[in-house]
Amino acid sequence: MNHSILTCSPYFVELAVNEIRRHHPSVVVLATLSPGCLLVQTSTPFDQFIRPFRDRLPIYLHHLAPVQQTVALHQAEQTIEKWLCRHSTAILQARILPDMVNGADAISMSPANVLLQRLQQSNGKTATSASKILSVALARQNTKWKAFIGVSWANQNISPYAGGVRPYSVQMPNRAGYKLLEALTDFGIRLRAGDRALDLGAAPGAWTMVLRQHGLKVTAVAPTEMYPDLLNDPLVVYRGMTAEEYLPHAEGPFEVIVNDMRMDAQDSSRLMVSYARHLQADGIGIMTLKLRQPNMRRLMDHSFRILRRAYKIMQVRQLVSNRQEVCLFLRPKIE
Numbered sequence: 001m002n003h004s005i006l007t008c009s010p011y012f013v014e015l016a017v018n019e020i021r022r023h024h025p026s027v028v029v030l031a032t033l034s035p036g037c038l039l040v041q042t043s044t045p046f047d048q049f050i051r052p053f054r055d056r057l058p059i060y061l062h063h064l065a066p067v068q069q070t071v072a073l074h075q076a077e078q079t080i081e082k083w084l085c086r087h088s089t090a091i092l093q094a095r096i097l098p099d100m101v102n103g104a105d106a107i108s109m110s111p112a113n114v115l116l117q118r119l120q121q122s123n124g125k126t127a128t129s130a131s132k133i134l135s136v137a138l139a140r141q142n143t144k145w146k147a148f149i150g151v152s153w154a155n156q157n158i159s160p161y162a163g164g165v166r167p168y169s170v171q172m173p174n175r176a177g178y179k180l181l182e183a184l185t186d187f188g189i190r191l192r193a194g195d196r197a198l199d200l201g202a203a204p205g206a207w208t209m210v211l212r213q214h215g216l217k218v219t220a221v222a223p224t225e226m227y228p229d230l231l232n233d234p235l236v237v238y239r240g241m242t243a244e245e246y247l248p249h250a251e252g253p254f255e256v257i258v259n260d261m262r263m264d265a266q267d268s269s270r271l272m273v274s275y276a277r278h279l280q281a282d283g284i285g286i287m288t289l290k291l292r293q294p295n296m297r298r299l300m301d302h303s304f305r306i307l308r309r310a311y312k313i314m315q316v317r318q319l320v321s322n323r324q325e326v327c328l329f330l331r332p333k334i335e
């Protein structure tokens with residue numbers, strides 16, 4: 001039997017497991033190691049287990065890492081050294097999974113954290129797609145800390161980063177900014193300098209900032225306040241109103257429409273459809289769909305049906321930086 005650690009958002013565990021089950025119906029969840037981190041078992045070897053997700057990113061899975069050995073914490077360092085000797089070119093990706101009971105707060109005081117610091121100091125290399133990865137997850141199972149260890153190739157994995165968490169060198173003024181950076185990378189979108197973008201629900205302004213950093217001219221629509229620096233930018237036009245109010249006055253057409261409005265997913269989809277006439281035929285749409293329990297899947301399906309009146313849904317991804325939401329890449333539907 002083969003074991004792996006599945007990582008996803010704690011809000012989307014059931015959907016992530018179903019996403020795997022569609023390809024591997026016999027997968028068994030052995031334990032929840034941490035919110036959104038499950039130990040799973042399958043008869044399929046890891047390279048075949050991961051294969052369905054290699055060419056096209058899954059929606060809910062953030063990461064899958066193989067587990068070929070599990071040891072108690074006091075044996076971990078020695079065992080990891082042996083693995084690194086056997087795979088001398090491997091890059092170590094170590095992480096601690098927050099405790100199910102005590103959460104992230106208990107980590108800093110834990111013996112696992114002392115080990116993690118030591119491991120990270122001795123191995124600060126960044127993975128490339130050609131790298132071999134030694135994944136080490138330190139997790140507390142039944143009150144005892146353990147190390148879950150496994151080797152895979154970075155280009156086999158859903159993400160080349162530990163737990164699927166991409167490090168960013170650019171600083172964003174708020175968490176929302178990382179959503180757009182991650183969406184651009186995951187969806188393979190290249191923004192073109194000089195294009196016009198409409199940012200719906202723009203405040204306080206991290207998405208507008210990312211669009212400006214790519215050289216786009218931005219019309220930012222939000223009923224709340226934007227970062228003052230953006231208001232002084234001559235290539236940002238701020239419309240301090242709701243997207244509903246702005247619709248009859250829209251100054252399009254735009255090459256890009258982004259929408260991160262805090263709004264019911266179906267209402268947001270309907271507004272996005274109304275804005276489709278202001279998007280260029282070869283333009284792109286990026287939006288987040290805010291989902292709530294219960295039955296997020298039904299809410300998503302209904303929102304997709306609304307969006308398909310005007311758009312082709314190119315890709316859907318529950319991004320690592322998303323909370324209870326998914327991110328969509330849209331293209332206008334050509335009649």
Ligand SMILES: C[S@@+](CC[C@H](N)C(=O)[O-])C[C@H]1O[C@@H](n2cnc3c(N)ncnc32)[C@H](O)[C@@H]1O
Nearest residue numbers: 176201203204205206207224242243260261262
């Ligand atoms: C998650 S925040 C957006 C963060 C933004 N993307 C950023 O990067 O800073 C949600 C925004 O939606 C805006 N919003 C809520 N309802 C709206 C509506 N009807 N029309 C336009 N914006 C709306 C809120 O004012 C808030 O600024």
